[in-house]
Amino acid sequence: MLQLPEKIQIPEDAISQVPELFKVFKRDFIDNKTYFMAYPVIIAQPKPGETYPEVFWHIISQQSQKGSKSNNTRLIDYKRAKRLCWIKPIIQQYKDEQITSWRAKEFDKNAGKEIYKYYFWYKEGKFIVILKCIETKTKKFFIATSFYVFDNNVTYYEGLYSNGEKLI
DSSP states (O other): OOOOOOOOOOOSOGGGGHHHHHHHHHIIIIISOOEETTEEEEOOOOOTTOSSOHHHHHHHEEEOSSSOTTOOOEEEOHHHHTTGGGHHHHHHTTTSTTEEEEEEEEEETTTTEEEEEEEEEETTTTEEEEEEEEESSSEEEEEEEEEEOOGGGHHHHHHHHHHSEEOO
């Protein structure tokens, strides 16, 4: 039986909650390592001059819809941020019957090559977590993203699952 904590309560002024949200992220991924298939999920250090790791911002926010694509403004995404505490348990419980899990080989522009992406979809909670796997001498897993899955995207992810390599 899947065990997830209660979603995080976030007030209207979500930006004021960023330090509190980071405490959850830090607890789950920095202070206490998260493992997938016996390999650690690696969190890159913040860039010079930044307070938080880039992946933290990515999993609590979304790209601003205003302006051009060159606008890199990210806004707090309530649906993502309140489920931040679900990421680690979903990864750790990926074999649970409530988690649809698969992997697919996809081109990654940052790596400049095809890599495996691992998908963990908690359909009932409308939430997905995606890990990237970079293979060197050993496997290295990184959080690629996590987000709320809106009803209009369900068919897309069902298609990815159908074409992916099932994990269980």
